[in-house]
Amino acid sequence: MGGAMLRRWVASGIAADRITVIDPGSPPVPEGVTVVAAPPPGDTPDILILAVKPQMLDSVAPSLAAIAAPMLVSILAGVEVAALRDRFAAQAIVRAMPNLPVAIGKGVVALHSDSDAPAVRAAAEALMAPLGHVEWVDEGLFDVVTALSGSGPGFTYRFIDALAKGGAALGLPADQALRLARATVEGSAMLAAGAEESPAILADRVASPGGSTREGLNVLDADGALVGLLTDTLDAATRRNAELAAAARR
Structure with missing residues (x-):
């Protein structure tokens, strides 16, 4: 899913050289995207996107925990904002539930955040807009939305x-x-x-x-x-x- 989102973002005009993927393997990425095995020291991204399997949360969290990005966006199914807040130092946390048609810009992305700041919400909406239909959802209903539009x-x-x-x-x-x-x-x-x-x-x-x-x-x-x-x-x-x-x- 992270790869599908990445390819759509680049196809929609986001500059590939602004994107860094942290992955110890060699994932296929659009030309111009940087791939590193570990977070670059001293580098704080504007937005940190967490796109791994939910079961991998505690294995990847230690290497990313100290990154105080203005916004952390997580697409991990079933992982609540409180659990993310316990593990990461981001200023604002946004849960996102995309579905596969984001790859062609016809997806659905449900959002929830622990921040009510208009700037945070506007930034999250702008990030997800190239992927398709975007809606804010109460976190208590996120499991249902994940079942309906995610699955x-x-x-x-x-x-x-x-x-x-x-x-x-x-x-x-x-x-x-x-x-x-x-x-x-x-x-x-x-x-x-x-x-x-x-x-x-x-x-x-x-x-x-x-x-x-x-x-x-x-x-x-x-x-x-x-x-x-x-x-x-x-x-x-x-x-x-x-x-x-x-x-x-x-």
Whole structure:
């Protein structure tokens, strides 16, 4: 995810020579980005971005703890601001939850900060704006947002795959069914994004009374099956985020 964000920032016009990646390995980075194995001594960045797996928090924190950057941005799922504040000396801390489409500037980034300073919030919004849609969220709801928009692309890809497999099961060649499913979801999502009406209303407009779309929707709507399935899906992801947060507090 950190790599996807980095590539999008550079593609949007942020100067690559202003960016330093701290990584003991040799990660692929856009041309002009500096890669170092450890924090440069005496160098304080304007913004320090923490983009590692949550389980790596305590292994990377010691080398970064003393960097008193004006802002620390963390994309670690399940790691709360309080846990970050215990480990880092940044003046302001911002939690960010991006999703994979940030790579093409069509992502969602949820933000929460322990600072109400307008300058901090404006800087965080400006940083994330090239990545897609940005919203501030209460930290108490961050686990749910992480499940919905952070994990949401994974769930959406499952839906596309299932739509294609359903078409293949009814006789379409598998590769053709996948092409049709991808294009159908892409166009439908773009239409929904620009519509004033809710997706529920759009679905009803597609479905003529007694028509084929209505028959299919009757299956999805029966006993709230689809809503129930997705609620259970989000609940499972939300509970896992809460477990990660509890582990970070220990």
